[in-house]
Amino acid sequence: MSDRITLSGLKVRGHHGVFDFERRDGQDFVVDVVLELDLAPAAATDDVTDTVHYGELAGRLAEVIAGEPVNLIETLADRLVTVCLADGRVAAATVTVHKPQAPIPHEFADVAVTVRRTR
Template sequence: MERTGPTSPKSADRIALRGLRAWGRHGVLAAERELGQEFVIDATLHLDTAPAAASDDLTKTVHYGELAQALAAVVEGEPVELIETLAQRLADVCLAADLVESVEVSVHKPAAPIPLPFDDVVVTIVRNRT
């Protein structure tokens, strides 16, 4: 399945998971890999929720509890240097659900090794099913 960059999703319906926290060892610096840090994930899935609403059937939508566990497993899993790479892996997990037309994923790295005061570092990507 090919995934592409931003375009308009077919469905205006969304399921959003915001502020998911997980510990990971991602980063360019050796200390980041060794010590790890908390990452915060936001994911917004675009899909048609009408079939689930009409039937009250969980199998016709995305189970956000299972999605949260799968996303946390990626963050807690194999380290990468770039949060852009981590964001892509998280988007791939979201798009693995056949019902998802597109996804927006933000990876927050609030403890990034920046020697100045800052609130957050965030990488946001949008990926679509084609």
């Protein structure tokens, strides 16, 4: 599939992590999503109902990120990719979860997990 919708840099506060202080205090998570689907129907009709509404998708993803805490960003990424694949038009989805404030005792720029799922 060569058509894609990309949502980059969705920043939402969540309470995920293995440490008590991560769950108590929370931190910002940044999510990037790439959906692979046929965009020809939407291009032909010029109708948002013929594509994935990225604003609505962002809202559903934000609910998951801000919702029930998990220990691992791997688990969070899996939950988010499931949200992306809930729309039957999506053939594949790639989700990257960034945890830029991860509790690492060394200087670092980012920690991220990427998952890709297909139908």
